[in-house]
Amino acid sequence: MQRRHFLAAASASGWALAGRALAAGEPGSRILVGATPGGGTDLVARSLAAELGPRLQRQFIVENRPGAAGNIAAGAVAKAEPDLSSLLVCYTSHAINASLFPKLPFDPLKDFTALSLVARSPLLLVTRPDFPAASLRELLASAKSRQGQLSIGVAGVGSANHLAGEMLKTQAGIAAVSVPYKGAGPALTDAMSGQVDLVFSNVASAQELIKGGKLKVLAVSTAQRVAAYPNAAPVAELFAGFDYGSWYGLLGPAGIKPADAQRVAAAARAAVSGEAMRKHLTTEGLEPVGSTSAEFASFLQDEVERWRKVVQLTGTKVE
Structure with missing residues (x-):
């Protein structure tokens, strides 16, 4: 339904x-x-x-x-x-x-x-399909060489989505611009068009866009893999204890x-x-x-x- x-x-x-x-x-x-x-x-x-x-x-x-x-x-x-x-x-x-x-x-x-x-x-770290990284490891390597150039769409300041992104930046030692939005919808829309590079999104908001090929998943925020996205590694595989x-x-x-x-x-x-x-x-x-x-x-x-x-x-x- x-x-x-x-x-x-x-x-x-x-x-x-x-x-x-x-x-x-x-x-x-x-x-x-x-x-x-x-x-x-x-x-x-x-x-x-x-x-x-x-x-x-x-x-x-x-x-x-x-x-x-x-x-x-x-x-x-x-x-x-x-x-x-x-x-x-x-x-x-x-x-x-x-x-x-x-x-x-x-x-x-x-x-x-x-x-x-x-x-x-769980939260999914998503980006546009043509983003030049296929995994979190590739993303972080790119981010460290482009400090301050990447952007993360924030679906609500102070939300779990927002703080997961801030923790990723802190633990990975990368600089990225956090762009606030009033909800997941506008943030994901701009991620699809390339106005922002990344969004931590809940599954419900992003899953149809992922199925339609409009977004791709780079990682998941929980300590375990998500059955529906078996190829997306948990951030915790690179940063122990990351579970948001x-x-x-x-x-x-x-x-x-x-x-x-x-x-x-x-x-x-x-x-x-x-x-x-x-x-x-x-x-x-x-x-x-x-x-x-x-x-x-x-x-x-x-x-x-x-x-x-x-x-x-x-x-x-x-x-």
Whole structure:
């Protein structure tokens, strides 16, 4: 199923479920998304909402509140009542923002209840087909002889995509110009036309362009190779410890009753392991996870610390 058809179907089924639930007087929840409709975070939220509704006998409606790298949506959930009425599908930036923004109006750990890590995704280092390098090793050799001449398109300042590029520059000892864009689409468009040389992109945004021969893959950002791109070596094969993918998780406000949190977490795990949602996620290049609440809480704490070190090392700042 193509993404636009799935999103339309998920939205329609969600509203249909909401209508039935309201008519029956059942409680409802909104799932906030700090990104625009149609992207990876939105897709995860809508597929999760469609699965959680029947499992929990509760309406789940997705509400997009983009802006400030996800902080607007996160702030709303942090201030919400400590129940299941407002949940958040967050992404990697939730952990990054803890050190990127000096004065967040919420604590990304203490003000939330971790429910489940839903999915992960590698990043692909892509370029135009006629770019004069067929691998990361060739790219770096060229970059060192052309210091400051290469450019990297940045799909969101402070995003995992951005910081992966900054870490590559730092660890490889190369100078390249980072060019900010408002989203992956414009960055990839300019990569195809040669306006920028490189982009670290999530799989969902780039895979159709790669299949169509409009982009080629030079490397992957995770420590393991990606089955769909077996010839693209991990950056970690040249720089040990390089592992900067993206992820999506489900949070609620702090103070949710433990029994309610465990119930939602169990439903999320069951949804992610179900055939329908696994198919939706893998089609978009995402790796289904479905963790426990405790596992996600531990993961999130580790991520906040890991990205803090990256932000400090690269000197990344938001204007």
